[in-house]
Amino acid sequence: MVSIRDVAERAGVAISTVSKVLHHYPNISEATQEKVHAAIKELNYVPNSIAAALSSKKSGRIALLMDPKRQTAAIDQVFMQYLIGALDCIKELDLEAVTIFFSMLDNMDVDDIIRYLMSLNISGFIVFNMSREDKKIRDLIEREEFPAVLVDVPLVGEKMSCVGIDHEQAQYDVAQKTIVDNIQYLPEDHGPQSVLYIAGNGNGYVTADRTKGMRRLAQELNLNLTVRYGDYSEKKARDITLAAGKDRDVIVCASDLMAIGAMNALRDLDVFHPVCGFDGITLMGYVGKQMNTVQQDFYQIARTAVLEVKRLMEGESGQKVVVPHTLVRMEYLDIIR
Amino acid sequence: MVSIRDVAERAGVAISTVSKVLHHYPNISEATQEKVHAAIKELNYVPNSIAAALSSKKSGRIALLMDPKRQTAAIDQVFMQYLIGALDCIKELDLEAVTIFFSMLDNMDVDDIIRYLMSLNISGFIVFNMSREDKKIRDLIEREEFPAVLVDVPLVGEKMSCVGIDHEQAQYDVAQKTIVDNIQYLPEDHGPQSVLYIAGNGNGYVTADRTKGMRRLAQELNLNLTVRYGDYSEKKARDITLAAGKDRDVIVCASDLMAIGAMNALRDLDVFHPVCGFDGITLMGYVGKQMNTVQQDFYQIARTAVLEVKRLMEGESGQKVVVPHTLVRMEYLDIIR
DNA sequence: CTGTTAGCGCGTTCAA
DNA sequence: TTGAACGCGCTAACAG
Numbered sequence: 001m002v003s004i005r006d007v008a009e010r011a012g013v014a015i016s017t018v019s020k021v022l023h024h025y026p027n028i029s030e031a032t033q034e035k036v037h038a039a040i041k042e043l044n045y046v047p048n049s050i051a052a053a054l055s056s057k058k059s060g061r062i063a064l065l066m067d068p069k070r071q072t073a074a075i076d077q078v079f080m081q082y083l084i085g086a087l088d089c090i091k092e093l094d095l096e097a098v099t100i101f102f103s104m105l106d107n108m109d110v111d112d113i114i115r116y117l118m119s120l121n122i123s124g125f126i127v128f129n130m131s132r133e134d135k136k137i138r139d140l141i142e143r144e145e146f147p148a149v150l151v152d153v154p155l156v157g158e159k160m161s162c163v164g165i166d167h168e169q170a171q172y173d174v175a176q177k178t179i180v181d182n183i184q185y186l187p188e189d190h191g192p193q194s195v196l197y198i199a200g201n202g203n204g205y206v207t208a209d210r211t212k213g214m215r216r217l218a219q220e221l222n223l224n225l226t227v228r229y230g231d232y233s234e235k236k237a238r239d240i241t242l243a244a245g246k247d248r249d250v251i252v253c254a255s256d257l258m259a260i261g262a263m264n265a266l267r268d269l270d271v272f273h274p275v276c277g278f279d280g281i282t283l284m285g286y287v288g289k290q291m292n293t294v295q296q297d298f299y300q301i302a303r304t305a306v307l308e309v310k311r312l313m314e315g316e317s318g319q320k321v322v323v324p325h326t327l328v329r330m331e332y333l334d335i336i337r
Numbered sequence: 338m339v340s341i342r343d344v345a346e347r348a349g350v351a352i353s354t355v356s357k358v359l360h361h362y363p364n365i366s367e368a369t370q371e372k373v374h375a376a377i378k379e380l381n382y383v384p385n386s387i388a389a390a391l392s393s394k395k396s397g398r399i400a401l402l403m404d405p406k407r408q409t410a411a412i413d414q415v416f417m418q419y420l421i422g423a424l425d426c427i428k429e430l431d432l433e434a435v436t437i438f439f440s441m442l443d444n445m446d447v448d449d450i451i452r453y454l455m456s457l458n459i460s461g462f463i464v465f466n467m468s469r470e471d472k473k474i475r476d477l478i479e480r481e482e483f484p485a486v487l488v489d490v491p492l493v494g495e496k497m498s499c500v501g502i503d504h505e506q507a508q509y510d511v512a513q514k515t516i517v518d519n520i521q522y523l524p525e526d527h528g529p530q531s532v533l534y535i536a537g538n539g540n541g542y543v544t545a546d547r548t549k550g551m552r553r554l555a556q557e558l559n560l561n562l563t564v565r566y567g568d569y570s571e572k573k574a575r576d577i578t579l580a581a582g583k584d585r586d587v588i589v590c591a592s593d594l595m596a597i598g599a600m601n602a603l604r605d606l607d608v609f610h611p612v613c614g615f616d617g618i619t620l621m622g623y624v625g626k627q628m629n630t631v632q633q634d635f636y637q638i639a640r641t642a643v644l645e646v647k648r649l650m651e652g653e654s655g656q657k658v659v660v661p662h663t664l665v666r667m668e669y670l671d672i673i674r
Numbered sequence: 675c676t677g678t679t680a681g682c683g684c685g686t687t688c689a690a
Numbered sequence: 691t692t693g694a695a696c697g698c699g700c701t702a703a704c705a706g
Contacts, residue, residue: 351693351694
């Protein structure tokens with residue numbers, strides 16, 4: 001293994017000079033820089049990140065905390081997009097990632113977790129999906145031992161930022177678009193349109209926002225709104241729709257999966273009503289062809305979260321970052337393994 | 338941060354003694370061990386893995402190489418199962434993981450990649466899905482710079498193992514079961530049964546094995562076998578089935594996704610023939626209810642791969658590890674986000 | 675502008 | 691059975 005010392009010797013300079021060149025310190029003459037770079041090339045030198053971390057006490061390591069329970073295949077897509085986005089960005093910024101699933105923390109208390117993260121020498125973390133039930137993670141965050149970025153959890157602090165779309169507005173937008181797009185199917189005569197809103201989970205941090213968006217639209221358009229909680233379950237959404245969807249004009253769901261469930265139920269009921277979802281997962285284009293949905297760009301959200309945690313690691317203070325959302329009509333997609 | 342020095346002082350012993358206790362060296366008196374452990378508990382000491390790695394020159398870090406291209410939602414499930422399995426096992430063994438996607442390596446040549454992995458101080462890696470087209474990865478493997486475990490790629494070397502199910506036998510099994518299970522739908526009268534086999538991709542390492550299994554069964558049962566290549570594409574499998582599936586008695590597919598495509602095509606053709614798949618992904622239970630498939634336990638495969646790379650890291654030599662497969666009939670599953 | 679030097683926290687001889 | 695001491699490869703003052 002070729003070390004910084006070898007480079008220094010080869011270039012005829014001191015070790016620290018090599019280090020300075022590597023880190024773009026000012027006050028290094030062009031000539032020296034060239035010599036060092038030449039030596040690096042010739043020797044195929046690669047800095048040892050372990051030694052650098054030990055010495056600087058800064059690892060540039062970011063922990064990615066997520067909770068992909070086994071058997072939730074439909075949304076593995078979301079986790080993968082988060083992961084790919086985060087890892088791509090982390091690599092571009094020359095940082096390191098440690099992927100941690102909640103399940104790996106099951107037997108630890110908060111102190112254990114903090115110690116674990118410290119033993120990993122992380123210098124910040126991102127939490128990708130957390131519900132109010134994840135008390136340990138919540139505690140971890142509130143300890144503020146590390147800079148933290150939360151996706152879709154509206155907490156901001158000195159060393160804590162949040163990142164996500166504007167769920168209130170997004171829900172408003174997609175519901176409105178669904179009504180507009182399907183205006184020809186909607187009754188003109190029986191007074192206010194009747195909308196069934198299948199919300200997520202009372203414990204989710206975004207449910208309140210989305211519901212608020214739906215309520216705002218209902219008020220503006222004078223809709224007759226019914227709210228039910230589907231817990232992001234396809235089956236519950238199906239059952240809710242079977243029980244309460246037949247006479248609605250529109251069914252708005254807080255996730256694509258529930259939208260699929262609702263659509264399946266309507267098919268069973270042998271009626272058609274417009275349904276919309278929230279997420280933009282491929283499965284929706286596959287199963288429920290041509291439905292509107294909010295398109296969350298999970299890849300981009302993850303990248304944004306990484307940039308944000310880097311900001312915090314550099315001493316900046318926490319903030320709320322809103323990532324844009326778009327609306328799409330999911331079409332049939334070929335899926336390739 | 339509490340270091341080994343603090344523990345040593347607290348326990349009234351030398352630093353090296355603490356280290357020895359931690360690593361279960363022989364020749365440490367019971368009394369000393371107890372003192373040290375007590376001090377560790379009291380101080381909540383956690384060893385600094387970075388320093389340990391630097392000092393020992395062994396990082397215990399395993400790189401997980403996989404290729405989840407964007408927009409392949411249906412099989413994100415597979416990647417997630419691989420990831421969860423690998424990370425769980427790595428944590429249990431007190432190792433570290435570095436997740437690397439092929440896409441992150443796009444702009445590097447093999448030497449760059451090797452240097453990159455060295456800069457990460459990894460001491461071994463696992464490749465989770467590689468086709469013959471991934472030439473750079475293949476080169477990386479053949480350099481044998483690190484212990485490597487290949488999933489579903491039948492290469493073995495001194496520092497290289499492979500892990501996976503027996504694809505030949507699995508394909509044989511599931512095709513046979515499909516025929517047996519559906520014997521009542523099959524004709525008794527028109528001579529050998531006619532089977533359409535939709536294979537994967539000529540470039541995949543497993544395609545030959547699976548096709549071999551299918552051919553063996555065909556020979557034994559005197560089947561009339563036609564082989565087509567669907568490239569693991571739902572759409573291609575659909576097209577193949579539309580073109581050549583109508584008069585078959587059974588359609589056997591080398592992946593669940595293609596099985597779904599085949600089933601969709603049969604539905605369009607308005608005929609029924611038994612179809613079977615390969616993988617056991619949830620989507621199949623969701624879309625193509627009640628179809629047989631090989632069930633690969635990707636979680637377990639990943640765990641096995643981790644154990645195997647650990648073996649290699651400890652100096653053992655490479656081998657071929659066969660993980661059991663099972664057959665299942667996929668049923669409708671509720672999907673939860 | 676460049677070099678010297680003192681650690682970072684730990685593993686590992688080698689003496690005692 | 692234990693401890694002192696060196697070094698892993700690098701960063702960061704500080705000195706020059």
